[in-house]
């Protein structure tokens with residue numbers, strides 16, 4: 001068995017969810033901001049009871065080496081968070097980015113060229129109830145990989161055992177793009193109209209907006225070589241809307257809480273890709289601008 005020790009940077013909803021799963025199969029440590037309170041445990045709310053799970057915590061500022069790092073911050077925090085542990089990474093360390101959206105992996109690879117950067121995406125979910133306190137929100141599939149790497153990394157066996165189901169994906173970029181495309185259709189619209197996902201299938205005006213967003217995103221997907229997304233986006237987006245009808249999207253929750261959103265890494269990345277191919281995507285552009293405006297209003301200094 002491959003002996004690994006995972007450090008998880010970003011001890012929020014997803015970080016604690018993955019810490020809970022991984023700690024049963026491999027050594028796992030949570031990395032916190034200096035000074036954050038910790039009792040070397042997390043609390044997980046189940047159907048009827050809360051479970052306290054011992055997990056060692058370490059401040060980012062400490063010096064012990066990190067060989068395997070799972071990053072689970074919000075997209076806009078990844079670079080600062082990585083910077084805060086850069087002194088602990090040794091040449092050849094593994095970094096897994098489990099962050100919504102796209103565009104970060106390229107930047108992290110360029111900056112941390114001596115490390116190996118993988119990407120991951122999950123349909124599992126969790127809510128953060130408080131500091132190191134979560135409520136899992138449903139099982140889901142996790143996909144992990146590095147574009148074109150056919151063989152799973154040696155540490156992947158522990159992930160396969162810990163996370164059910166967990167798949168090695170040698171075309172992870174297509175998986176990330178597909179999720180991004182679906183997100184560009186659902187997240188900004190629900191955030192702007194302050195509605196749950198199901199409303200997108202119920203209100204005719206929103207149905208029409210979803211359809212035209214899918215047309216634009218399909219054209220961009222096609223130009224960028226993501227054929228499966230180009231061909232299936234509308235039906236896939238409609239299926240996700242049906243399956244998550246009562247959900248309030250993370251972008252809606254961020255806007256309502258006055259937090260920044262991940263729009264730059266979702267619609268922002270779609271629009272950058274559109275620009276590269278000279279495609280105009282007026283509906284996505286309008287949504288992007290509207291979300292940026294409402295972020296500015298809510299995140300006044």
Ligand SMILES: NC(=O)c1ccc[n+]([C@@H]2O[C@H](COP(=O)([O-])OP(=O)(O)OC[C@H]3O[C@@H](n4cnc5c(N)ncnc54)[C@H](OP(=O)(O)O)[C@@H]3O)[C@@H](O)[C@H]2O)c1
Pocket residue numbers: 009010011012013014015031032033060072073074075077080081082084098099100101122123124125126127128137250262
């Ligand atoms: N929640 C879900 O169900 C879900 C599902 C799929 C994908 N995702 C994606 O997973 C990512 C994480 O989401 P989340 O919901 O888990 O967010 P979250 O609950 O806000 O957790 C992010 C954590 O990162 C920490 N953090 C930020 N900067 C840090 C730094 N410099 N050093 C140490 N810790 C730092 C935050 O601490 P502070 O509070 O101190 O800032 C927070 O604990 C996002 O990209 C999200 O879109 C989430």
